[in-house]
Amino acid sequence: MSRQICRDFQRGNCRFGTRCKFLHQTGPTQQNAYNSGPKQTQQQGFGTNRFGAFNGAPNNQRAPQQQTAPAKDHKCGNPKVCQDQIKEDVTTEQPTYWRLTSYAHWKFLPNDITGDISPEELRALAYSNAKQGASTQQIIQNEQSLVAAKMAEFEALQRNPYRGPATQALGGFQQGATQPSPFGSSAGAGTFSGFGTPQNQTAAPAGGFGQPQTMFGVPITATPQTGGGFSNAFGKTSTNPKLSPSPFQPSGFGQNSQFGQTGFGSQAPKNIFGSQAQNNNIFGTQAQPSPGNGNSVFGGGFGTQSSLQPANVMNPVGFGSSPFTNSASFGSSPFAVPAATPQSSTPAATPQPITPAVTTPMTPNTLGPGSLPPHSVQTVGADGIWQKDTWKLGEIPEEEPPESVRY
Amino acid sequence: MMGGVPPPPPPHHHDRLGGVQAAPAPMPLLGRELASPPADGISNLRFSNYSDHLLVSSWDAKVRLYDASANVLKGQFAHRAPVLDCCFHDDSSGFTASTDHTVYRYDFNTGAEDLLGTHDAPVRCVEYSHATGHVVTGSWDKTVRCWDPRGGTCFGTYQQPERVYSMSLVGHRLVVATAGRHITVYDLRHMQHPEQMRESSLKYQTRCVRCYPNGTGYALSSVEGRVAMEFFDMSETGQAKKYAFKCHRKSEAGRDTVYPVNAIAFHPIYGTFATGGCDGYVNVWDGNNKKRLYQYSRYPTSVAALSFSRDGRLLAVASSYTYEEGDKPHEPDSIFVRSVNEAEVKPKPKAYAPAP
Numbered sequence: 044m045s046r047q048i049c050r051d052f053q054r055g056n057c058r059f060g061t062r063c064k065f066l067h068q069t070g071p072t073q074q075n076a077y078n079s080g081p082k083q084t085q086q087q088g089f090g091t092n093r094f095g096a097f098n099g100a101p102n103n104q105r106a107p108q109q110q111t112a113p114a115k116d117h118k119c120g121n122p123k124v125c126q127d128q129i130k131e132d133v134t135t136e137q138p139t140y141w142r143l144t145s146y147a148h149w150k151f152l153p154n155d156i157t158g159d160i161s162p163e164e165l166r167a168l169a170y171s172n173a174k175q176g177a178s179t180q181q182i183i184q185n186e187q188s189l190v191a192a193k194m195a196e197f198e199a200l201q202r203n204p205y206r207g208p209a210t211q212a213l214g215g216f217q218q219g220a221t222q223p224s225p226f227g228s229s230a231g232a233g234t235f236s237g238f239g240t241p242q243n244q245t246a247a248p249a250g251g252f253g254q255p256q257t258m259f260g261v262p263i264t265a266t267p268q269t270g271g272g273f274s275n276a277f278g279k280t281s282t283n284p285k286l287s288p289s290p291f292q293p294s295g296f297g298q299n300s301q302f303g304q305t306g307f308g309s310q311a312p313k314n315i316f317g318s319q320a321q322n323n324n325i326f327g328t329q330a331q332p333s334p335g336n337g338n339s340v341f342g343g344g345f346g347t348q349s350s351l352q353p354a355n356v357m358n359p360v361g362f363g364s365s366p367f368t369n370s371a372s373f374g375s376s377p378f379a380v381p382a383a384t385p386q387s388s389t390p391a392a393t394p395q396p397i398t399p400a401v402t403t404p405m406t407p408n409t410l411g412p413g414s415l416p417p418h419s420v421q422t423v424g425a426d427g428i429w430q431k432d433t434w435k436l437g438e439i440p441e442e443e444p445p446e447s448v449r450y
Numbered sequence: 451m452m453g454g455v456p457p458p459p460p461p462h463h464h465d466r467l468g469g470v471q472a473a474p475a476p477m478p479l480l481g482r483e484l485a486s487p488p489a490d491g492i493s494n495l496r497f498s499n500y501s502d503h504l505l506v507s508s509w510d511a512k513v514r515l516y517d518a519s520a521n522v523l524k525g526q527f528a529h530r531a532p533v534l535d536c537c538f539h540d541d542s543s544g545f546t547a548s549t550d551h552t553v554y555r556y557d558f559n560t561g562a563e564d565l566l567g568t569h570d571a572p573v574r575c576v577e578y579s580h581a582t583g584h585v586v587t588g589s590w591d592k593t594v595r596c597w598d599p600r601g602g603t604c605f606g607t608y609q610q611p612e613r614v615y616s617m618s619l620v621g622h623r624l625v626v627a628t629a630g631r632h633i634t635v636y637d638l639r640h641m642q643h644p645e646q647m648r649e650s651s652l653k654y655q656t657r658c659v660r661c662y663p664n665g666t667g668y669a670l671s672s673v674e675g676r677v678a679m680e681f682f683d684m685s686e687t688g689q690a691k692k693y694a695f696k697c698h699r700k701s702e703a704g705r706d707t708v709y710p711v712n713a714i715a716f717h718p719i720y721g722t723f724a725t726g727g728c729d730g731y732v733n734v735w736d737g738n739n740k741k742r743l744y745q746y747s748r749y750p751t752s753v754a755a756l757s758f759s760r761d762g763r764l765l766a767v768a769s770s771y772t773y774e775e776g777d778k779p780h781e782p783d784s785i786f787v788r789s790v791n792e793a794e795v796k797p798k799p800k801a802y803a804p805a806p
Contacts, residue, residue, distance in 0.1 A: 132653060138673040139707045140728065141774045144655035145630050150678075150694075151649050159629035159655050161615055162710075162773040163534060164590065166491070166509065167549050167572060169777050170532065179777060186776035 117149040122437055129155070129201050137197070142190045146197070156196050160189065203437070479747040481767060481788025484516055486523040492770035492783050493534045497759040500541040504757070504766055506785060507536035513546050515558050518764060518787045527556050527563065535576045539599060545585050547573035553587050555599060564601045569593065575617040577624075582638045586624060588614030594626055596641065606641055610634060618668060620661035623682065625668045627659040633670070635682065651678045651694060660714040662737075663721055667691075669737070671711035673774075675699040677725060679737055693740070698727030712772055715756035715765070717795045724765060724795075726753025728774045732767055736797045744794040751781040758790070765790050 049065030051057035057067065119125050128148045138144065143160035147153060169182045177185075428434075429444050488508030495506040502519040509532040515524045531550035538544045543557045549572035555564045571591035578585050584605060585597040590613040596605040612628040619625070623645075624636040631650040650656050654674040661668045667681035678694040700707040713726040717734075722743060724734045732753055734744040749769040757766045766787050771780035 135706060136653065136674055137708065138654060138675070138710060141655070141673045141710050144673050147631060147649065147653055150651035150653065153649055154630055157630055159612070159615075159631075161613075161629065161655065161657075163493070163574065164613075165776065166773040167532065169773075170509070170549075182777050190776075 117152075119149075119152075126201065133197055133201055142193050144193070146200075155200055156193075158193065158196075165189075480749060480769075481765070481786035482521060484518065484523075484785040484787060485521055486514070487782075487784045488512065488514060488770075490532075490783065491772070492754050492768040492785065493532070494536060494755045495757050495766050495768050495785065496537055497757045497764070497766060498538045498541050499760050500538075502759055502764060503538075503541060504785075504787070505536045505538055505544050506768070507533035507546060508783070509533075511548075513544070513556065515544075516785075518759070518766060521787070525558055525561075527558075527561070529554070534572060534574050537576050537578050539578055539585075545576045545578060545599070547576040547587055547589075549573075551589070551591075553585065553597060555585075555601065566597045566599070566601055567595065567604050569595065571613075574614050577617055577619050579619055579624075579638055581622050584638070586617065586619065586638075588617045588626055590614065592628070594624075594636075594641075608636070608641055608644075611647075615656055616659045618659050618661045620663065620668075621665045623661065623665065625659050625661055627656040627670065629655070631656055633659070633680075646682075646684070651680065651692065652676050657710050657712055658714050660716060660723070663716050663718055669714050669716075669723060671714055671725060673710035675706070675708040675711060675727065677711055677714070677735075695735075695740070697725060697733055697735075697742075698729050698731060700729060710772070710774055712752065712754055713756040713768075715758050717758050717762045717790075718760060719762045720795050720797055722795050722797055724756050724758070726756045726767065728752040728772060730769070732756065732765075734795055739797060739799060741798065743796075743798065746788070746794075749786065750784070762795065763790055764788065 047065050049057055049063050049067050052063065052065070052067040057063050061067075117124070117128065125148055132146070132148060141162065143158075143165065144156075145154045145159040146156040148155055165186060169186070172182050172185070173179075428440055434440075484504075488506060488510050489512075490508055490510035493507045493509060495504055497504055497518070502517060503524070504516040504518040506514045506516065508514070511529045511532050512526045513529065513533050513536050514526045516522065517524055527546075529546065529548050529550070529552075531548050531552075533546050533548050535547040536544055539555065542559050543555060545566070546554045546556065548554070551568045551570065551572060553566040553568070553573055553576060555566055556562070566585060569587065569589035569591045570593075571589050573587050573589045575588040576585065577587075578599070582596075583599065585599050586594060587597065588594045588610070592610045592613055594608045594610060594614060594617070596608075597603065598605065610626060610628050611632040611634070612630040614626055614628050616627040617624065619638070622638045624638050624641075626634045626636070627650070628634070631652070631654075633646070633648050633650055633656070634644045635646040637645050650670060650672070652670060652672040652674065654672045654676075656670060656672055658671045659668055666683070667679065670678045670680060672678075675698045676694055676696050678692070680692055681688045683689070698709045698711050700709070707729075709728040711725050711727045714723055715726075716723045721738070722734055722736050724732055726732045730749045730751060730753060732746040732749070733742055734746075735741070736743050746767075749767060751769055752772045752774065753767055754770040754772045755766075755768040758764070759766075764787055766785060768783070768785055769781070770783040771778075
């Protein structure tokens with residue numbers, strides 16, 4: 044996580060100036076509406092009236108600047124600011140247990156991450172899977188893989204948040220619409236074509252419930268790990284190699300998705316089974332997933348999922364015996380344990396295609412603190428970047444233009 | 451700090467015939483535990499507007515009607531699939547929403563069941579509007595539909611941006627919260643054009659939406675341990691009153707453990723409201739004065755649903771694992787009915803202390 048923001052600077056007078064060890068920036072501190080600076084507990088007992096941002100001055104030792112600076116609205120003009128906001132959200136604000144959520148980095152904004160699954164939907168899926176004969180183990184693995192995928196999206200978002208000026212969603216119907224939940228059978232089918240047009244994918248999630256569904260086709264086993272690992276995973280976004288964009292991201296991914304598909308779809312099943320060893324690390328310890336195999340596991344997972352969803356069934360997962368037997372692999376909730384999956388996908392609905400990051404040979408990209416995500420390898424098909432008139436920060440290619448676009 | 455772990459619930463008898471008395475509950479801390487609770491997760495519970503009858507829907511595919519004061523199960527109605535929501539029509543009948551896509555009306559006295567209609571996906575929410583006399587349902591098929599309670603007719607199908615997760619109505623207003631953080635506000639008299647469409651002011655998945663009893667706005671809760679207070683009045687003065695606050699979080703060793711806020715229930719008289727989260731706590735808040743009024747002792751597991759009785763004297767708490775950690779073993783599902791003290795729910799206006 045980046046350095047803490049300097050409070051004095053926020054207030055307008057820091058005596059250390061450039062020597063200050065805290066971060067001087069005038070980004071949205073979010074101190075105001077939400078008072079989310081240092082932790083604030085609500086569970087203090089009956090007498091205290093802690094109500095978030097509206098503590099009276101005597102009670103509020105935490106964020107004095109909220110009384111001086113008015114609430115700064117966040118406009119997505121500076122990618123660094125968005126990135127910091129996302130980092131902060133992901134480290135302090137992310138629901139500890141429930142990870143299958145959509146997310147936007149400021150209020151009223153359209154989603155940066157889509158693909159909500161509610162607890163009820165997850166449960167309904169588990170029940171219907173059980174009816175089809177899946178064992179508890181399979182169900183749990185299914186759920187874990189969903190969580191892993193979602194966490195990978197969050198990781199990717201942290202690295203590459205900027206997607207152009209965000210407008211508040213107008214009608215909501217087309218905007219950010221959401222890829223259908225991974226429950227959807229046709230979601231995968233629609234993935235690469237359907238995402239070009241952010242339409243409602245009707246019936247996709249709906250139909251899923253009555254049928255045997257596997258989210259990802261391939262369960263990813265997770266060894267039981269203590270929940271204590273989670274606090275560390277978010278600290279290390281830097282050295283994860285990038286992968287193909289997650290097929291969860293809707294729209295603007297015409298080219299990318301193709302590459303993602305060909306790159307990973309074919310490899311998928313092998314890689315996943317072949318590199319289960321890496322999975323253990325990812326789920327529990329702080330070990331970095333190794334580039335190469337580690338990546339392709341998850342990339343493969345995505346490739347698999349997307350290519351298989353049209354077929355709709357790989358491992359039918361259903362209930363076996365009592366869903367509530369104590370299954371060892373669920374020892375401590377893997378929901379609290381992060382999967383440090385490397386992913387570099389750019390988030391939703393961009394007006395312009397952001398650099399595709401792709402295919403098989405993955406070059407590890409190290410993010411220096413505070414720097415914009417450097418470009419990953421550009422594929423041949425991504426000539427679009429060269430055709431544009433202006434480049435935005437974060438898009439500027441670092442390689443020479445390919446022959447085809449040179450004068 | 452809060453009180454210690456509550457004593458284990460007393461043994462009770464599950465009797466399919468209903469009407470069984472439980473051993474007397476020895477814990478006033480959590481309220482009286484209802485006899486014959488559902489055998490699986492509780493999706494919602496509601497008090498009647500006319501009596502202390504409590505209607506409870508469950509993942510065990512049954513809908514149960516209790517007399518909460520007498521602690522008696524008066525009847526249960528078997529569905530073919532888990533029931534995700536239920537609401538009263540009048541004191542002797544109600545509506546249910548099920549994962550098998552159906553919406554039923556049940557007559558509790560005669561046991562008659564009428565299929566009102568079906569969606570294309572599990573029906574997540576059902577509400578009855580006394581103002582229009584319609585049944586309104588929201589489903590994961592991304593539609594909201596209005597039905598004739600007498601059966602047979604669907605008055606309209608209204609497309610939503612995403613799957614419906616929660617709904618609430620007050621007066622002529624309907625608020626629909628969907629996946630992807632979308633909120634739609636309707637005037638029930640003019641359903642063809644939504645009154646407002648916007649994204650949630652919270653950053654993560656919406657969990658529950660409830661309108662204020664005075665009809666001026668709604669409270670929205672999310673999975674990130676936050677509640678937002680919103681207002682229908684779109685003028686600047688109206689919108690200036692909006693705020694959000696953090697809740698249902700536990701701070702330990704320098705980090706917050708962030709819990710979803712599953713349920714919101716407004717006290718019908720005072721307008722204060724209770725929230726229930728996956729941390730097992732129920733908090734009561736004064737939204738106008740922006741204070742927490744009370745926190746009840748921790749319940750054995752996640753609080754899945756809350757409901758105040760029509761006079762605000764009883765609060766029903768569904769203590770039922772809500773699957774926020776996926777499939778795992780969990781505490782038994784139970785319903786606690788507590789008598790509400792005025793001190794716990796009555797607003798306390800700000801004291802005019804001198805500024806520091």
